[in-house]
Structure formats: structure tokens, C-alpha cells
Amino acid sequence: MPDRAPTPVDRALPTDEARHLMTLVRDIARREIAPAAAEEEAAGRFPRALFTLLSQAGLLGLPYASAHGGGDQPYEVYLQVLEELASARLTVGLGVSVHTLAAYPLAAYGTEEQRAVHLPAMLGGGLLGAYCLSEPSSGSDAASLRTRAVRDGDTWVIGGTKAWITHGGIADFYTVMARTGGEGPRGITAFLVPGDAEGLTAAPPERKMGLKGSPTAQIHLDGVRIPDTRRLGEEGQGFAIALAALDSGRLGIAACAVGLARAALDEAVAYALRRRQFGRPIADFQGLRFLLADMATRIESGRALYLAAARLRDAGRPFVRQAAMAKLHCTDAAMQVAVDAVQVLGGYGYTADFPVERYLREAKVLQIVEGTNQIQRMVIARHLLGPETR
Known part of the structure; x- marks a missing residue:
């Protein structure tokens, strides 16, 4: 490929720290991601080792606070990192975006104790997240979801099926929206569910026309029991x-x-x-x-x-x-x-x-x-x- 002038991505970075970060990202993209992208996508292989590398490099928590293992980077910088990763392989860029999405409810709505306990491992400890809102019968109409969480003392018992879950079956944690009250958006609550929770299983990955290296699967929650300390935000605030x-x-x-x-x-x-x-x-x-x-x-x-x-x-x-x-x-x-x-x-x-x-x-x-x-x-x-x- 011919040499080209630096793209506007370079000129848009606001600080020296951000420019050094982008140099690191481009080096990882060039050396570790792009060379095997076509082969791994054709084979349908998810690059879990790459996500471990990205976590070690501090790239899985860029827009979150350093006090909890994040990178203290503005979205202006974080998004340009995503662009660079996606240009090398969309499975990787999209995977980082989904992981960031899954960590957001805890980072923005969790208690200080919850953030201290869980965020460091999510943002820099090698864990990978998934975001569970859609269901087989509720996609765009997300407020009609049917997955239900019932309180049992100091625990919640969750039952239902989530659909179209990126990282389904391989994630270490799932941010799950479940109904705890009546119909409509005010009856939904958010929960942080461990990937190894008893009663949580994944269906075989969907057979997709693209992004074959990124697993997308239904997640079944059959009597999954979690403590109230894993509820994120107030009851009914989930939507x-x-x-x-x-x-x-x-x-x-x-x-x-x-x-x-x-x-x-x-x-x-x-x-x-x-x-x-x-x-x-x-x-x-x-x-x-x-x-x-x-x-x-x-x-x-x-x-x-x-x-x-x-x-x-x-x-x-x-x-x-x-x-x-x-x-x-x-x-x-x-x-x-x-x-x-x-x-x-x-x-x-x-x-x-x-x-x-x-x-x-x-x-x-x-x-x-x-x-x-x-x-x-x-x-x-x-x-x-x-x-x-x-």
C-alpha cells in the first residue's frame, strides 16, 4: 500500500498522552490483529488472547476512572481507539465497544462498594463482558422484555432468555435487564450476573453472514440466583x-x-x-x-x-x-x-x-x-x- 499523509485521527487527538496511546494502539493493530484477521474470521475463531493483551495494555477501560482500573480518557479519545481497532478487525473493535457497554451500568449506577469490588477486574483484570437487553420477542421494543427476577430474601432468582448477545457463552460477566415489577419500562431492573453462575447457559452461536469470529448467542437463565449486592441502581431503574x-x-x-x-x-x-x-x-x-x-x-x-x-x-x-x-x-x-x-x-x-x-x-x-x-x-x-x- 502506498504511503499516505497522516489521517485526521492524528490531528484530532487532544493531548500528548492520547497521541502516545494511539501509537500503541496502531502498533498492536498492525502487529497483533490485522495479520490473522482474514484467516480467523473465515475459521470463526474468537481472539480471546487478543482481548487479554488489550486488557493488559489498559485498552478495555479507557473511558472509566483510573481509581477503578480505567484509563481516564475522554470519549473523544476512546472512540478513535475503537476506530483504529475496527479498521484492523471489526470483531476486535466491536468487542471492545460491547465490553465497555456492559461495564457502563456498574460504572455509572453502581455503589462505590460495588465499583471497588467489581470494576478493577472488568477494566484491567482480563474479564470480558456482555450486555443482555434484547430477547427473542423484544428487540427494538426492549421495554416489553419478559425475563423476570423475583426477590427471595437477600437474593434474586432470574429466569428467561436473552437473544443476540455478543460474547454470549464466552463472557465472564453479563449485565442483565430483567423485569422485577409490572409491565412497561418502569418494571425493569439491572443486574450483574457472573458468567459461571449456576443455571446460566448459552445456546449454540448464531450462524451469521459476517462477524463470524464474534460469537452471538442466546443466553438462558434458569433459576439463576444472585445476591442483592449485584443489583445495579434502584429497582425499576433498569430501563x-x-x-x-x-x-x-x-x-x-x-x-x-x-x-x-x-x-x-x-x-x-x-x-x-x-x-x-x-x-x-x-x-x-x-x-x-x-x-x-x-x-x-x-x-x-x-x-x-x-x-x-x-x-x-x-x-x-x-x-x-x-x-x-x-x-x-x-x-x-x-x-x-x-x-x-x-x-x-x-x-x-x-x-x-x-x-x-x-x-x-x-x-x-x-x-x-x-x-x-x-x-x-x-x-x-x-x-x-x-x-x-x-
């Missing part, structure tokens, strides 16, 4: 906690989408420079040059959008609408860039010999996870028109 987690998680998906799109563009540019037709590189043809220019513009605008939302979050200002916009725009952009990358490579792009067909398969799921892009449009419209509208 609000879940939505707050997703607001930040959507920025993670946006950053991962930009990373994937970057990888697709890089492959398309490299191919266009070396592929010759009619006696010259196809990069000389205006039609293809315009296509590459549009791809690059989608990527740059996506990065600007997710960084703007991140800066609002870091400043303590409302960012829900901007997070929905970032998730919507960046994932749609990733899908279009991946389609265009296949087009640049022509017939070769349609084969598994080149990575762009994998990028296309992987891009699709980003338009679905953590709120479909139709849900993002609903969120944006509600902020424009008022909550009383539908």
Missing part, C-alpha cells in the same frame, strides 16, 4: 440505565463503522493504483476517482459527526440526538463504502481472496445492532418534533 448505556454505545458503533469503512477504502485505493487496464492504472479513470472521493468524504464526515457527539458527552452536555445521528450516518456510510469498494475491485471484490467482500458482510450488521437505523431516525425525529409525537 433508564439500559438507554443511557446505549446512548454511549451507539457512539462506539459509529466509530467502529468508520474504522471498517477506512479499511475498505484503503483496500480500494491500493487496488486502483496497482490494477492496470487499457495500458494504465484504473486509478487514472475519472469515474473511479470520483467513486473513491465520495467514499473518502463519507468517512471524513462520519468521523466528524461521532467526534462532535463525543465532545458534547465529554462536556456533560446532552448528546442523545447527536449519538443517534452518528450511529445512523456512520453505519449507512460504512455500508455504502463497502459496496463501492467491491465495485472498485470488480469481480475480484466478489471473491473471498480479497477482504472487501468480508467488509461488505460485516458492514450490514452495524446498521442493526444497538438500535436499528430506523430506530435512530425515530430518536432524531423525536428530538426535533417533541416527545409527545410518534
